[in-house]
Every structure is written in C-alpha cells, then in structure tokens.
Amino acid sequence: MSVDLGGVVLRNPVVLSAGTAGYLDEMSEVLDLARVGGVVTKSITRMPREGNATWRVLPAGVGMLNAVGLANVGVEAFVERMGPRVTGVPCAVIGSAAGFSVEEYVVVAASLDAVEGVKAVELNVSCPNVHGGVEFGSDPGLLRELVGAVRGVVKYSRLFVKLSPVVSGRVGISELARAAVEGCGVSGGPNGRPGADALCVANTIPAMAIDVRTRRPLLANVTGGLSGPAVHAAAVKLVYDVHRRVAREAGVPVIGVGGVMRWEDAAEMILAGATAVGMGTALFADPRSPIGVVRGLERWVRSQGASSVRELVGAVVV
Numbered sequence: 001m002s003v004d005l006g007g008v009v010l011r012n013p014v015v016l017s018a019g020t021a022g023y024l025d026e027m028s029e030v031l032d033l034a035r036v037g038g039v040v041t042k043s044i045t046r047m048p049r050e051g052n053a054t055w056r057v058l059p060a061g062v063g064m065l066n067a068v069g070l071a072n073v074g075v076e077a078f079v080e081r082m083g084p085r086v087t088g089v090p091c092a093v094i095g096s097a098a099g100f101s102v103e104e105y106v107v108v109a110a111s112l113d114a115v116e117g118v119k120a121v122e123l124n125v126s127c128p129n130v131h132g133g134v135e136f137g138s139d140p141g142l143l144r145e146l147v148g149a150v151r152g153v154v155k156y157s158r159l160f161v162k163l164s165p166v167v168s169g170r171v172g173i174s175e176l177a178r179a180a181v182e183g184c185g186v187s188g189g190p191n192g193r194p195g196a197d198a199l200c201v202a203n204t205i206p207a208m209a210i211d212v213r214t215r216r217p218l219l220a221n222v223t224g225g226l227s228g229p230a231v232h233a234a235a236v237k238l239v240y241d242v243h244r245r246v247a248r249e250a251g252v253p254v255i256g257v258g259g260v261m262r263w264e265d266a267a268e269m270i271l272a273g274a275t276a277v278g279m280g281t282a283l284f285a286d287p288r289s290p291i292g293v294v295r296g297l298e299r300w301v302r303s304q305g306a307s308s309v310r311e312l313v314g315a316v317v318v
C-alpha cells in the first residue's frame with residue numbers, strides 16, 4: 001500500500017487534507033495517525049489571521065461550504081508551538097503555505113522547510129494576489145513566478161503545489177499544472193526539479209448559498225468554497241486531465257482531492273491518475289472514515305489482482 005510522492009514515502013495513499021485536520025496532530029484524539037499516509041497542516045500565512053466572520057462553515061446539500069479565510073496563528077507561532085512536535089507525528093507531515101504576495105509565500109515556505117520532520121511544503125495557490133487581485137493559481141504566469149521563487153528556498157523537503165480548480169478564459173488545469181511543474185526553469189530541491197515534486201488536485205470550487213427568507217447570503221463572507229460529494233466527479237476529471245496531459249510524462253505524482261468519502265471514491269481517484277488521495281469533508285462527517293477507506297483500498301487492490309496500489313495508478317480503461 002505504500003506510495004512515493006516525489007520522495008515522500010507514505011505507508012498508504014490516504015492523506016488528511018489541508019485545513020480539515022487542524023494544525024498538526026489534533027485528529028489523533030479520535031483517529032490513529034499511524035493508520036494513514038499523511039497529514040497536511042492547515043494553511044499557514046506569514047502573519048496571524050483571524051479569518052472571516054461566522055458563519056464560515058456550513059452544510060450545503062451533498063457537500064460543505066466554507067469561507068474560513070485562512071484563520072491561523074502565523075508562521076512564527078506555528079513553528080514555535082508545533083515545530084518541536086512534528087517528528088513525533090506517526091505519519092508524513094506536509095506543511096501548507098499560503099500568502100498574498102510572492103514574498104509572503106517565500107517566507108512561509110522557507111520557515112516550514114526548516115522545521116525538522118516536515119516532509120513537504122504544499123503551496124495553497126488559491127489566494128488572490130494583493131497587486132492584481134487574481135488568484136496565483138488561476139494565472140500560469142503568476143504561478144510560474146511563485147513556484148520559481150519558492151523552489152529556491154525549499155531545500156530539505158519536497159515541494160507540492162495544490163492547484164486551484166478555478167480556471168478562466170482559455171486557461172485550463174493542464175496549463176496550470178505545466179506552470180507548477182516547470183516553474184521558472186531553475187532547478188532546486190532534493191530532486192533537482194524546476195517546479196513541483198507533486199501536484200495536489202484540487203481545492204474547493206467557488207460557491208454561494210442564500211437564505212431565501214432573509215435574502216442574505218448564508219456565509220458572512222458572502223461566497224466560499226464547495227467541497228464534499230458535490231465536487232467529487234469534477235475532481236476526478238481534473239485528476240484525469242492533469243495526469244494524462246502533464247504529470248505522467250513529467251514523472252510527477254498527483255494527490256487527488258475532492259469528495260472522497262468512501263473507499264470507492266479513493267479507488268476512482270487512483271484509476272484516474274492519483275498516486276495518493278486527500279480526505280477533507282469526510283473528516284467532519286466521520287473523523288475515523290480514513291481507516292475504512294484504507295481497508296477498502298487494500299481489499300480492492302487484492303481483488304484487482306494487483307501486487308501493489310501503485311500498479312493501479314492511472315489504470316482506468318478508456
């Protein structure tokens with residue numbers, strides 16, 4: 001069941017997704033972290049952030065709506081309080097970095113990279129740029145610049161880029177994946193790559209809900225991100241496209257995220273091209289659900305006559 005994400009070896013392909021499992025190991029109160037492959041921290045910014053006003057997390061049909069607004073203690077406090085505990089976490093720890101300028105991302109990524117035991121830094125590029133207001137992750141030029149700059153400072157751990165599903169005009173997810181993998185062309189890090197060592201596909205989908213009686217938006221932030229079963233089929237297609245068009249050829253593994261609630265959803269992601277699978281919304285419904293997903297995947301791999309889960313990555317028959 002073990003998989004390799006560009007040099008980060010996971011005991012199994014199931015990872016707890018950014019922002020849904022606390023800062024580090026809070027989930028260990030209800031879920032044995034030795035049974036999952038990895039945990040991604042909530043996204044950390046340079047300065048502390050209160051986040052958006054409430055309500056900021058809501059049920060939304062067959063999914064969830066959130067506009068947390070990157071509430072976090074800031075990178076200095078994170079490193080001081082959580083840093084010393086990272087090596088004690090019994091699964092791979094991936095630090096998520098967010099920012100509103102290239103400089104902010106660089107500072108946060110360098111700080112997370114320097115924490116002993118952090119295996120990878122994942123860039124959450126679904127943040128608007130302070131200069132142009134455009135999301136870093138929706139503009140290939142901005143994304144190249146960002147990845148190139150961060151690549152230079154992530155020296156010990158691997159660099160993951162979590163793509164945004166927000167694409168505009170003629171730009172598709174493949175152009176964004178290519179930008180993340182190629183960066184500015186200057187190689188760095190333990191693998192000597194110019195860009196991402198792995199791609200995470202994808203983040204939440206922009207969404208909104210309205211109270212028809214008061215005519216007010218349900219989220220204080222007006223709009224937010226949709227996750228859970230409602231986005232699953234869309235996420236599978238994004239993983240399929242990124243794997244086929246960019247990642248496979250570049251030799252870059254994909255972490256498939258979006259609406260994975262049951263083992264069948266995870267297996268679908270793997271067949272579409274994901275080497276690992278993230279779970280987020282499922283943790284709110286049942287924090288132990290990753291264990292059932294791992295067990296189900298084990299049985300599925302055997303029933304498919306495969307000797308390892310790796311054999312089934314991208315193995316959809318089309």
Ligand SMILES: Cc1cc2nc3c(=O)[nH]c(=O)nc-3n(C[C@H](O)[C@H](O)[C@H](O)COP(=O)(O)O)c2cc1C
Nearest residue numbers: 017018019043066124203227228258259279280281
């Ligand atoms: C409450 C909540 C908070 C989240 N916070 C973050 C975050 O800090 N950074 C990030 O990259 N993604 C964040 N996400 C997105 C998830 O990591 C994941 O990409 C998305 O929810 C889709 O997966 P899911 O359908 O399994 O939840 C958050 C999602 C939720 C529901």
